[in-house]
Amino acid sequence: MQKEQISLLLVDDDEDDYILVRDLLHEIQTTDFSIHWVDQFEEALSELQKDDYDVYLIDYRLGENNGLELLKKGIELGVHSPIIMLTGKGFPEIDYQAMQMGAADYLVKDGINAMVIERSIRYAINNTRTMNKLYEEEQKYRTLFEQSVNAIYITNQEDLFMNANWAMTKLVGYELHELHQLSLRELFAKPEEYTRLYQLLTRDGLIKDFETSLKHKNKKLIAGSISATRLVDSDQNLIGYQGIIADVSEKKKVQQELIRLEKMMMAANIARSIAHEVRNPLTNINLSLEQFASEITDRDDLEVYLDIIRRNTKRINELITAMLNSSKPSQLSLQECSLNDVLDKTLSLAADRIKLREVGIERQYTAKLTKLPLDQDKLVMAFLNIVNNAIEAVERGAGEIVLDTSEDEEYEYVAIKDNGHGIEPDEIDKLFDAFHTGKRGGMGLGLTSTQNIVNSHKARISVESKPGEGTCFKIIFPKKAVASLVRK
Secondary structure: OOOEEEEEEEEOOOHHHHHHHHHHHHOOOOEEEEEEEEOOHHHHHHHHHHOOOOEEEEEOEEOOEEHHHHHHHHHHHOOOOOEEEEEOOOOHHHHHHHHHHOOOEEEEHHHOOHHHHHHHHHHHHHHHHHHHHHHHHHHHHHHHHHHOOOEEEEEOOOOEEEEEOHHHHHHHOOOHHHHOOOEHHHHEOOHHHHHHHHHHHHHHOEEEEEEEEEEOOOOOEEEEEEEEEEEEOOOOOEEEEEEEEEEOHHHHHHHHHHHHHHHHHHHHHHHHHHHHHHHHHHHHHHHHHHHHHHHOOOOHHHHHHHHHHHHHHHHHHHHHHHHHHHOOOOOOOOEEEOHHHHHHHHHHHOHHHHHHHOOEEEEEOOOOOOOEEEOHHHHHHHHHHHHHHHHHHOOOOOOEEEEEEEEOOOEEEEEEEEOOOOOOHHHHOOOOOOOOOOOOOOOOOHHHHHHHHHHHOOOEEEEEEEOOOEEEEEEEEEHHHHHHHHHO
16 A cells, blocks of 8 residues: 655654654555754745645744744644644643634644644645645635626525625626615616516425516616526525626617517508508598689588688698608618707707797706717607606696706717606606607607607617606717717
């Protein structure tokens, strides 16, 4: 049987004690010890810095210094191998100090023999190897935890955050110390969805791909998909929860864009069908009307009715044209201009309505906003639809409309906010649908046209609203995408 090879550093200022320990080690038949002896504190410290040994035996007495000082230095240097303290007589307080500081064992020279020292060394090395493996595993999983692109969190029984990785702090905008003051519940946009998540976790112990809206620190909503599990101890008592949150905002945007395109195609088909089926009879009506009018020139009493028919057939024709135009991709006439100027032109066109309704207007523009290649006339039309809706939503004499612009390196932002009656949550998703309207006599094409124009500029439009508090339309222009329109 091949002997185990162990390198050992013995630090002892007494040569007789060195010889005693050496002889005891040589009595051990299962192990071949390679022993290096030093008797000076500084020399021992130099050897510790190398960290080249499998185990260290350090005597408590080392001239002007002592073994506890050397033990402390070794721990500070990050020595990976176990350190065993030796002393001539047993001192409980020294024993306690040594173990508290990180010694693997504490042996009294008067009471040791080959079996005792062999067992102490073997246990110390095995325990250290086990601890090192555990540390390596912990570091591996901690690296996975910290570097994961998905947000990972751990909460306690009350769902208060105990730990979270960098991706989690980035996702929700809170620093780790801020998360420690929050519960997962407080990040949910809809409390009833958190209740549902908690019920499923309690019932099943785990949950996968639970989609919900989370609140960013800046109040922005995030589309998240949560997979979580309960944490229990050895007695199956709940000690907390751990979970992973994937940001599915982009996925949701793609899905919404596909739905929007499908709706637009459907609206276009309906519009073309209506135009074909209605315009032909309408043309016949107009031709018959003109013929009839030419034959009754002496009947002034009928002229009133003829005018009514003319006006309404013209109105029908205009509505058909509006339907067709709302479903067509906007053809843009681009020129470099500032979104601030576009909004100012919009307000000038809405000036009469603003004055009539006594609405307060506040401009919160970013000065010297970067100019973009835009179709100013079409964007004015798009913004005017939003501003007109805001004017109608606010109370006369108490209404406020705020127009805000800002930018960063990648985007320019427009926000049009009002303090009107707001929009019910189930109505928000329908706002841009063709023919959906809450106005009496409206066609429901204004915001459909607005969305069409915004999307033609490679921009995105979204709505946030609370009934009784007001509504905010946000339009985001990606600078690179908008600039690419010029090259097409």
